[in-house]
Amino acid sequence: MIRVQGLTKKYGARTVIQDLSFEVPSGQVVALVGPSGGGKSTLIRCLHGLEPFDGGQIEIDQATLSPGALGGNHHALHAIRRVAGFVFQQWHLFSHMSALANVMEAPVQVKQEPRAQAEAKARALLEKVGMGHRVDAMPRRLSGGEQQRVAIARALAMEPTVLFLDEPTSALDPQRVGDLVDLLRQLAKEGLTLLTVTHDLRFAAQLCGRALIFAEGQIVEDGPPAQVLKDPQDPRARAFLDLEEG
Secondary structure, three states: OEEEEEEEEEEOOEEEEEEEEEEEOOOOEEEEEOOOOOOHHHHHHHHOOOOOEOEEEEEEOOEEEOOEOHHHHHHHHHHHHHHEEEEOOOOOOOOOOOHHHHHHHHHHHOOOOOHHHHHHHHHHHHHHOOOHHHOOOOHHHOOHHHHHHHHHHHHHOOOOOEEEEEOOOOOOOHHHHHHHHHHHHHHHHOOOEEEEEOOOHHHHHHHOOEEEEEEOOEEEEEEOHHHHOOOOOOHHHHHHOOOOOO
16 A cells, blocks of 8 residues: 655755645556656655655555655665565666676665575566576666566565556567566556556556546546546646647
């Protein structure tokens, strides 16, 4: 369960998220869409404890983040990182480590798993995401789609119940997008809660059961993609989707 209550985030005098409240039940697959520069990526970074915020409260499972410096949320951050994974838009794989070593790193360093146990789990995860044949490959030898799959396996290595994805289709061709949809659908069937920021409306419609349109620091539409992305009622959502009035 993700619960956001009254979330406010500012950059200086500019407010990018304003008194935002919403919930994502466990197991739900949600797309967050909206105009570029509107704060979508900032929102999920706040949810994962990568950005501090100025007001409100964030709850993920039993962990609660409060406003202010991240250092003041040390215990909550630790708890959230154990239950929530994050796949960055640029993936941020460790360039000096193989695919296998990238996936093993967090379980060994953060959870103190024995290396043999972490390696066995990492190999199984790489196989699961279709990268079992590239376990020894360095990131520079992997395509964008392959790097993304390793990044997903790395996030799954911490056994999260929630997975955040930031623009996961931005560097993929249409065939690879289809492969990603299949993978994420399988993860959702296994009970993983997914919240993805995306500009790819087709991807959102194919994968997600719920779409949120985010504009001017607020969620202005919330519902099934078939309704929200085709016939939204809020004028800001209609403008974003380039829908004619009337």
